[in-house]
Amino acid sequence: MDYSGLFPDETLTSFIVRQLYFSGYPHIRIAQNYYWGSDNLQINSPFPSLIPWISDNYGIHPIELLDNHTCLNYFKPFLGQNKYEPVKQALIDGNVEFVQKWLGITSNRVNEGSCLYYCPECVNDDLEQYGVAYWHRKHQLYALVTCPVHAKELLKIQVTRREVSLPPQRHNEIFDEGELHHNHFSSFSHWALTQSDIDMFDYERLTNCYRIELFNKEFACKSLRIRQKNLREDLQGYYAAELNHAAWQTLFATNKTYPYPSQLFYNYHDCHLHPAKHLALMSYLFSTPDSFLSKYHSANEDLEKHYKSSISVRRRTSDSLKSKLILSLFRQGKSLRNIAKQVKLSVTAVKSKVVAGGGKVKSRASKIFENDRRAILRKLMMGIPAKDIANGLNLSTGAIEQVLTQHPELVEQRKHLRFRAKLVKHRKSLSLAMKKFPRYSRNQLKHKFNASYLWLFKHDKNWLYRHLPSRKQYIKLEK
Numbered sequence: 492m493d494y495s496g497l498f499p500d501e502t503l504t505s506f507i508v509r510q511l512y513f514s515g516y517p518h519i520r521i522a523q524n525y526y527w528g529s530d531n532l533q534i535n536s537p538f539p540s541l542i543p544w545i546s547d548n549y550g551i552h553p554i555e556l557l558d559n560h561t562c563l564n565y566f567k568p569f570l571g572q573n574k575y576e577p578v579k580q581a582l583i584d585g586n587v588e589f590v591q592k593w594l595g596i597t598s599n600r601v602n603e604g605s606c607l608y609y610c611p612e613c614v615n616d617d618l619e620q621y622g623v624a625y626w627h628r629k630h631q632l633y634a635l636v637t638c639p640v641h642a643k644e645l646l647k648i649q650v651t652r653r654e655v656s657l658p659p660q661r662h663n664e665i666f667d668e669g670e671l672h673h674n675h676f677s678s679f680s681h682w683a684l685t686q687s688d689i690d691m692f693d694y695e696r697l698t699n700c701y702r703i704e705l706f707n708k709e710f711a712c713k714s715l716r717i718r719q720k721n722l723r724e725d726l727q728g729y730y731a732a733e734l735n736h737a738a739w740q741t742l743f744a745t746n747k748t749y750p751y752p753s754q755l756f757y758n759y760h761d762c763h764l765h766p767a768k769h770l771a772l773m774s775y776l777f778s779t780p781d782s783f784l785s786k787y788h789s790a791n792e793d794l795e796k797h798y799k800s801s802i803s804v805r806r807r808t809s810d811s812l813k814s815k816l817i818l819s820l821f822r823q824g825k826s827l828r829n830i831a832k833q834v835k836l837s838v839t840a841v842k843s844k845v846v847a848g849g850g851k852v853k854s855r856a857s858k859i860f861e862n863d864r865r866a867i868l869r870k871l872m873m874g875i876p877a878k879d880i881a882n883g884l885n886l887s888t889g890a891i892e893q894v895l896t897q898h899p900e901l902v903e904q905r906k907h908l909r910f911r912a913k914l915v916k917h918r919k920s921l922s923l924a925m926k927k928f929p930r931y932s933r934n935q936l937k938h939k940f941n942a943s944y945l946w947l948f949k950h951d952k953n954w955l956y957r958h959l960p961s962r963k964q965y966i967k968l969e970k
């Protein structure tokens with residue numbers, strides 16, 4: 492048997508462990524000392540520091556090791572090129588100290604834990620084919636409950652970071668319990684590890700793709716605002732069995748500003764999230780990776796189509812039940828205030844529905860001509876403040892707000908636009924400040940540019956900390 496090569500999908504840990512086991516030394520520790528001058532290396536890491544050692548001693552190119560024997564490619568498309576390159580280089584150099592942090596494993600509080608996983612059927616196959624059962628990459632992917640190939644529940648072994656172990660080297664009896672495990676998430680995770688269609692995700696496109704599919708499944712309204720609470724509950728139901736596992740409980744943890752899955756839709760420009768978070772939503776929304784891919788590629792066009800059709804649909808279906816009720820009450824001669832009370836809407840909302848239904852209300856708002864209405868709508872879509880639109884068109888602010896109440900989908904869209912505008916403004920002003928005062932400490936920046944600093948601290952912390960000058964080291968003066 493040839494022990495000098497890596498088996499298909501074998502982890503680096505597994506390969507290293509095999510070298511120690513079959514080294515011929517009387518004790519593992521002696522082998523470790525001989526190889527590395529220490530028996531204290533962290534062997535059980537998804538990204539061990541031994542890539543240069545393996546590459547030098549076994550003549551395997553480091554990229555080949557990264558691509559086929561670590562899970563780096565599973566993270567890659569979610570990272571962005573800027574974050575991916577330093578991780579790759581650090582692994583090639585064997586400087587793994589910050590790799591887990593850079594991959595977001597620590598910041599997403601997704602703890603990789605201290606277990607290694609194996610599939611009893613894969614063990615049987617490996618023993619037959621290679622004479623040894625080894626650790627597979629695909630079984631170590633985050634939050635996997637089943638083997639992507641066999642849909643069998645994965646078994647685990649608790650290990651310390653420095654422990655040297657392989658899966659149990661014995662044939663397993665495979666019982667067909669008749670219990671079907673739903674293997675969807677495992678399939679998607681395995682696809683993410685091995686796919687070559689997506690180099691880097693475009694997050695705008697990705698979230699658009701989610702939104703449209705959520706709309707199709709009635710978890711988003713026409714404006715594509717997501718019914719986050721309903722969605723979360725449904726996801727929890729869908730992953731009820733998985734939620735018995737700690738990894739899934741971490742994924743759904745509630746101690747965050749935006750609990751899962753709403754976090755996927757906010758602030759994704761600044762902090763990439765663990766791939767498992769995206770994969771859990773993808774595998775819930777799409778039947779296969781291929782169907783996801785085709786929707787992902789057409790997402791931006793689909794979004795445009797959606798907005799076009801939903802505006803015309805809105806006009807056609809504007810006589811919903813409530814509008815009908817309001818109109819009939821209005822024709823009975825009831826006052827707007829009275830109707831508003833009865834249907835639990837604001838007077839303005841009732842007024843606009845009456846106007847939309849052809850009722851004649853004495854107010855400035857009703858005098859808006861169709862041309863103006865369209866101009867207002869266009870400006871509203873651009874996120875221009877109502878007051879400015881009113882001034883520009885020589886109308887009252889109330890008239891603009893009336894148009895807005897007829898298009899509730901715009902409210903959310905405008906909120907988002909305003910948020911982005913603020914983000915850009917505050918980033919710009921703090922960047923300028925830092926350029927102008929390069930010697931300012933964090934505290935001085937905070938005092939002098941309090942508004943932007945605070946806003947960014949609240950809404951854009953990752954960006955802020957990435958761009959602030961490094962914390963000052965105070966040296967204690969000796970007495």
Ligand SMILES: [Zn+2]
Binds near residue numbers: 610613638639641
């Ligand atoms: Zn298997």
